[in-house]
Amino acid sequence: MRQELIDKLINHQKIMDDECFELSIEISRLLNTNDESKQSDGRELIIRVLDNWNNISDSYKNIFTDLVSSAGFYPYIHKLGLKLADFSDEIRMSYHQSNNLENRYFHSEQKKIDELIKNHVNVIVSAPTSFGKSMLIEEIVASGEYKNIVIIQPTLALLDETRRKLKAYSDKYKIIVKTTQSYSEDKGNIFLLTAERVLEYPDMPPIQLLILDEFYKLSDKRGDNRSSILNIAFVRLMKNPDCRFYMLGPNIDSIPDGFVEKYNAVFYKTAFSMVLTENDDKYEEVKTQRGGKVSEEDVFNILDSISEQTLIYCASPAAARKLAFSYCAHLCSKGENAIEDLPLVEWISDNLSYRWSLSRCLQYEIAVHDGAMPKHITSSVIQYFNQKKIKYLFCTNTIIEGVNTSAKNVVFYDNKIGSRKIDYFDYSNIKGRAGRMMEHYVGRIINLHKPPKLESTEVDFPFFEQDPVSSEILVNLEENEVKDINDNLVRYAEFKSKDPELQDILVRNGVTIEGQERILERLFIDLSVPLRREMIIWNRIDAKLYDRLSYIFELCWETLSTEEERKSFDPKGWVVNKIVGSCYQTTANQMIEKDIEYRAKKLAEEKEIDFISVDDMFGKFPVEMQAKTDHIIEKIFALQKNWLQYRAPKWINVVDSLQKYATQKLGLPSGDYSYIAEMIENEFVQSSLRILLEYGIPQSAVQKLQIILKMHKVDVNKISEDMAIKIIVKHRENIRPYMSKYEMEIIDRAI
Numbered sequence: 001m002r003q004e005l006i007d008k009l010i011n012h013q014k015i016m017d018d019e020c021f022e023l024s025i026e027i028s029r030l031l032n033t034n035d036e037s038k039q040s041d042g043r044e045l046i047i048r049v050l051d052n053w054n055n056i057s058d059s060y061k062n063i064f065t066d067l068v069s070s071a072g073f074y075p076y077i078h079k080l081g082l083k084l085a086d087f088s089d090e091i092r093m094s095y096h097q098s099n100n101l102e103n104r105y106f107h108s109e110q111k112k113i114d115e116l117i118k119n120h121v122n123v124i125v126s127a128p129t130s131f132g133k134s135m136l137i138e139e140i141v142a143s144g145e146y147k148n149i150v151i152i153q154p155t156l157a158l159l160d161e162t163r164r165k166l167k168a169y170s171d172k173y174k175i176i177v178k179t180t181q182s183y184s185e186d187k188g189n190i191f192l193l194t195a196e197r198v199l200e201y202p203d204m205p206p207i208q209l210l211i212l213d214e215f216y217k218l219s220d221k222r223g224d225n226r227s228s229i230l231n232i233a234f235v236r237l238m239k240n241p242d243c244r245f246y247m248l249g250p251n252i253d254s255i256p257d258g259f260v261e262k263y264n265a266v267f268y269k270t271a272f273s274m275v276l277t278e279n280d281d282k283y284e285e286v287k288t289q290r291g292g293k294v295s296e297e298d299v300f301n302i303l304d305s306i307s308e309q310t311l312i313y314c315a316s317p318a319a320a321r322k323l324a325f326s327y328c329a330h331l332c333s334k335g336e337n338a339i340e341d342l343p344l345v346e347w348i349s350d351n352l353s354y355r356w357s358l359s360r361c362l363q364y365e366i367a368v369h370d371g372a373m374p375k376h377i378t379s380s381v382i383q384y385f386n387q388k389k390i391k392y393l394f395c396t397n398t399i400i401e402g403v404n405t406s407a408k409n410v411v412f413y414d415n416k417i418g419s420r421k422i423d424y425f426d427y428s429n430i431k432g433r434a435g436r437m438m439e440h441y442v443g444r445i446i447n448l449h450k451p452p453k454l455e456s457t458e459v460d461f462p463f464f465e466q467d468p469v470s471s472e473i474l475v476n477l478e479e480n481e482v483k484d485i486n487d488n489l490v491r492y493a494e495f496k497s498k499d500p501e502l503q504d505i506l507v508r509n510g511v512t513i514e515g516q517e518r519i520l521e522r523l524f525i526d527l528s529v530p531l532r533r534e535m536i537i538w539n540r541i542d543a544k545l546y547d548r549l550s551y552i553f554e555l556c557w558e559t560l561s562t563e564e565e566r567k568s569f570d571p572k573g574w575v576v577n578k579i580v581g582s583c584y585q586t587t588a589n590q591m592i593e594k595d596i597e598y599r600a601k602k603l604a605e606e607k608e609i610d611f612i613s614v615d616d617m618f619g620k621f622p623v624e625m626q627a628k629t630d631h632i633i634e635k636i637f638a639l640q641k642n643w644l645q646y647r648a649p650k651w652i653n654v655v656d657s658l659q660k661y662a663t664q665k666l667g668l669p670s671g672d673y674s675y676i677a678e679m680i681e682n683e684f685v686q687s688s689l690r691i692l693l694e695y696g697i698p699q700s701a702v703q704k705l706q707i708i709l710k711m712h713k714v715d716v717n718k719i720s721e722d723m724a725i726k727i728i729v730k731h732r733e734n735i736r737p738y739m740s741k742y743e744m745e746i747i748d749r750a751i
Helices: 003-010 017-031 036-051 058-070 074-080 087-095 108-118 133-143 156-169 195-200 227-237 296-304 317-333 343-353 357-363 375-386 424-431 488-496 500-509 513-527 545-559 574-583 588-607 614-620 622-666 674-681 687-694 699-711 721-730 732-738 741-750
Strands: 122-126 148-152 173-176 188-193 209-213 244-249 265-269 276-281 310-313 366-369 392-395 409-412 442-447
Touching (some): 003 017, 017 058, 036 058, 036 276, 036 442, 074 087, 133 156, 148 195, 188 195, 209 227, 310 317, 317 366, 343 699, 357 622, 409 424, 488 500, 500 513, 574 622, 574 674, 622 674, 699 721, 699 732, 699 741
Parallel strands (some): 122 265, 209 244
8 A cells, every 4th residue: 555645645636536446446455364463454444444434436435334333333333324225235334233232333443343242242342442442331231131230440531421320210220329328129220339348238139240340459469459359349249150241341362261261251352443543652852841841832832733632641630730720820921811600610719729720721722630539539530531621631540540521632741650751552542532432533642751561461360379368258158169279278277277256347447457467466455544535435536536536547558558648648646637627517618718828827937027918928929829729729629539538437347346346345335436437438318418529519419409408498318319319309400509510511411
């Protein structure tokens, strides 16, 4: 194939008849070989043709339509309304139409997997990011074949996106996103949960299908400290012999030997894609600073030259925010005018701080996406981006874990995830975010660092291989599943020799067994000292709450935290103060404003001037005060996500269960921390309305709903979560005047 003809396609130039003939012959030749690499080249040429469809000679469009069909690109035939030439092609097209999703078509590789799933085969799919794996999830749900389905996904943002897609099937299924929701006896249930919540859900009914998204997270060799929890969840669900599984992930080359045979499964690996990603290597053109960072000037020049939706990959939330805020300042310095007036900006001003730099960024079509931000902000940012109200999205590795965007371009700005160097697997997943099936035929990754070398990606399953395997996973296995490797049998026997009641507690808590045993030892020691007992035996919020929580967090920090966690937050002082503040319902806005004032006073001391007001300090030292403000907000978000929403309630519950065991053995009265753990996790919202927080509705709106429902004589203490949602939906228009535009936007989207 002549390079000049390919260049004409790339540059969207008119393709003449003789060139169309040459192109069609070459595509046909490539598609009709048995060489997968050549078939892939043929598909890439077809994608180029489709991307340049308006410049293709009309007399050859029927021929190219036949080739699109031969490549298995049936969704594009439907999207473009292309006419197939003969009856056999129409039959193939009909065969690839979904049986359950209206006007939806599978491409040829999706259809093969669909057939395997229909035949009740356990399937592990490794496919590119733009393959369309999630459509198969929707097809399964729409079929109604399975009564109880568990879908495990790694992030709450991804789970919320899936929930919004699947709520269309609420006539067939109850969608469960919280451990406090009861399952339905009358219809099917879809449990949309993280692995942690699978373990915490009480008395789950028999599960017929497990869908495990991003299954590579089972591996304990990729630095994910949650892998043990995911392994345990898989083991527990698969104890039901009738449970089938569909596991999906990107760019995996191999799984453990013997796994397919044991589970009667198929490992389906494919490189098939309907999106082409171009490499735009600029790493030799840009300047780098100490530490390998690309100069902001070069990054900004590149962004200034781009007209389409663009993701900018950054190593951490702090790096993403710093670069985004700097780019906003760059646009302001160029005299660019703010053009977007998004409802989120007003909400930030009213509920967080009008001083936060993100407010200004949003007005310049710039946003940040990371795992620390509140769920409603990240989901709104993605929606605005897909609606083309945001042009530049600075993101971290959270964006590579399945959240879909309409990005045409990805800028590979950092070559690390946190402090870890990116490998080829990570890079492939970042690159896969450029372009989107049915949105862009061709995406582009702009490499500001040299991409990692190609290497195969093998995923280990610790629960299966057991070489090595953590005690937490090991004790969840049946005795006949434990392999005689290393000291597995000895550890298993030692655990099974413990008091059965203690075994149940240690397994149910789902955290390090060794750490729990050390906590228990300390509890027995401290309970023997009468003066220490009040730190352990308590059941209400009072003046000693700070000391009691400090005791719990110090215990857990020494025994349950990972090395990575110890690098982030020390639980003493500031963290405990904020958690206690949340118990007295201090809002995020109050926390932020209080901390800004404190930092402003400290800065005044450093500058040896009198403190008059925060506004005065902003006037005198705008750059320093802005940096401090942004850092404070970042810390509050990290506190909410890492502590209030998970670690604090989890650790409180772990110590609660162990102190109840210890006090019972010593014949002492037990404490009860369950109330405070529950209220911290649920932001002190009434139980019937907590589901709204899971749906990504801001706490500000939920608090208003509590008041509105009370005004209308609804006792929120006496209704279920399901009833609360029905009441809100029924009275949606009556509620609207009390909400800000942004809050109502979220409510409308969520329910």
